[in-house]
Amino acid sequence: YRKYRPGPVVRLPDRTWPNRVIEQAPRWASVDLRDGNQALIEPMSVAQKRRLWSLLVEVGLKDIEVGFPAASQPDYDFVRWLIEEEEIPGDVRIQVLVQAREDLIQRTFEALRGVSQAIVHVYNSTSPVQRDWVFGQGRETIKALAVRGAEWLRREAAKYPGTDWTFQYSPESFTATEPDFAIEVCEAVMGVWEPTPERPCIINLPATVEVASPNVFADQVEYFATNVRDRDHLILSVHTHNDRGGAVAAAELALLAGADRVEGTLLGNGERTGNMDIVTLAMNLYSQGVDPRIDVSRPDRIIQVVKECTGMPVHPRHPWVGDLVYTAFSGSHQDAIRKCLRRQTADAPWQVAYLPIDPCDIGRTYEAVIRVNSQSGKGGMAFLLERDYGLSLPRWLQTELARLVQAESERRGGELVAAGVHELFRTHFVVD
Ligand code: KIV
Numbered sequence: 460y461r462k463y464r465p466g467p468v469v470r471l472p473d474r475t476w477p478n479r480v481i482e483q484a485p486r487w488a489s490v491d492l493r494d495g496n497q498a499l500i501e502p503m504s505v506a507q508k509r510r511l512w513s514l515l516v517e518v519g520l521k522d523i524e525v526g527f528p529a530a531s532q533p534d535y536d537f538v539r540w541l542i543e544e545e546e547i548p549g550d551v552r553i554q555v556l557v558q559a560r561e562d563l564i565q566r567t568f569e570a571l572r573g574v575s576q577a578i579v580h581v582y583n584s585t586s587p588v589q590r591d592w593v594f595g596q597g598r599e600t601i602k603a604l605a606v607r608g609a610e611w612l613r614r615e616a617a618k619y620p621g622t623d624w625t626f627q628y629s630p631e632s633f634t635a636t637e638p639d640f641a642i643e644v645c646e647a648v649m650g651v652w653e654p655t656p657e658r659p660c661i662i663n664l665p666a667t668v669e670v671a672s673p674n675v676f677a678d679q680v681e682y683f684a685t686n687v688r689d690r691d692h693l694i695l696s697v698h699t700h701n702d703r704g705g706a707v708a709a710a711e712l713a714l715l716a717g718a719d720r721v722e723g724t725l726l727g728n729g730e731r732t733g734n735m736d737i738v739t740l741a742m743n744l745y746s747q748g749v750d751p752r753i754d755v756s757r758p759d760r761i762i763q764v765v766k767e768c769t770g771m772p773v774h775p776r777h778p779w780v781g782d783l784v785y786t787a788f789s790g791s792h793q794d795a796i797r798k799c800l801r802r803q804t805a806d807a808p809w810q811v812a813y814l815p816i817d818p819c820d821i822g823r824t825y826e827a828v829i830r831v832n833s834q835s836g837k838g839g840m841a842f843l844l845e846r847d848y849g850l851s852l853p854r855w856l857q858t859e860l861a862r863l864v865q866a867e868s869e870r871r872g873g874e875l876v877a878a879g880v881h882e883l884f885r886t887h888f889v890v891d
């Protein structure tokens with residue numbers, strides 16, 4: 460990653476957004492096995508969950524939300540399997556989700572019995588539409604529910620003193636919640652948990668539905684970070700969804716605005732349009748010279764396992780890792796890439812037009828697809844003759860041949876392969 464440099468910071472006199480770049484990786488949290496799984500038409504089988512779990516550990520994720528054990532028996536069984544049969548690495552914390560309901564919280568702790576460390580993630584929804592239309596309750600009742608949830612967590616955790624517990628709270632639908640009310644609820648929850656800088660809790664701000672542009676989300680995060688009491692007693696986490704296509708952008712801007720941690724999934728599976736894609740954000744950091752502190756250098760393996768476990772294909776133009784990302788079709792792009800690659804040396808910063816990173820870094824190779832049809836210029840045709848027949852034509856001959864190639868491909872109504880171009884060349888310019 461050291462071969463990359465941050466992009467330019469454009470300084471404008473009336474700019475209000477800070478002129479900054481992200482300098483270090485956030486703490487990552489995977490929600491593949493929970494948010495990702497709950498969004499599948501057919502939820503993962505036990506075998507698929509185990510396989511995806513191994514991949515998440517292999518990639519180096521340290522906080523892994525593994526399910527909603529109080530709401531789903533398969534999730535409960537999976538948590539028990541992890542604790543009883545799988546060796547959870549010492550630096551990995553499993554995380555489980557639960558609503559602010561007493562019976563569900565009791566069952567959640569039961570599911571976690573015997574684990575050496577874990578994050579219990581409790582949530583309730585706080586936005587006006589959820590308060591008024593879904594729950595029919597006012598602000599005070601919603602806040603009281605969050606506080607009771609926090610108390611139940613503290614009470615149940617005390618029954619299992621052998622475990623190192625971390626508490627996490629999400630004001631679900633945060634993006635649609637009044638910013639001051641979100642702070643009020645989170646402070647009330649923190650009042651119960653009494654976190655300290657040494658033992659912080661996690662406050663997770665979800666863009667449950669992405670309802671505004673990424674800068675607006677970042678403003679909400681910044682407002683929260685600046686105004687919440689005891690900021691250093693909490694890890695500020697964000698959980699973005701991709702409804703407007705901005706989940707990664709929102710998470711990146713949130714990091715600039717003060718967030719410490721991001722939740723997401725490998726390649727972005729999740730409710731509706733998906734969760735924030737961890738691979739894309741990690742590659743964004745990498746391509747700016749920042750060590751992402753997770754290993755996404757083998758995307759083909761990630762794609763293969765995620766596809767096997769979720770059934771979700773990856774778009775060929777998926778950022779950084781799609782099949783077509785390092786393929787150039789246009790002659791002018793190919794020409795520019797060729798010129799840059801000729802000058803690029805191993806120890807110099809990467810500077811290749813149209814290739815934001817060296818594809819070799821993620822096990823890929825640059826590929827030029829040469830298309831010769833009635834629309835192409837002479838470059839592609841000359842390239843094919845040179846590559847396949849070792850022929851280097853003078854420019855005047857390239858121009859002549861290009862005319863013939865165009866006429867021939869128009870006549871055929873399609874593309875000409877190298878052999879067809881060579882045949883035209885032989886017929887018109889070679890005397891046997
Ligand atoms: O999107 C969301 O709000 C969630 C919460 C439960 C954190 O997934």
Ligand code: ZN
Pocket residue numbers: 494665667698700730
């Ligand atoms: Zn979510």
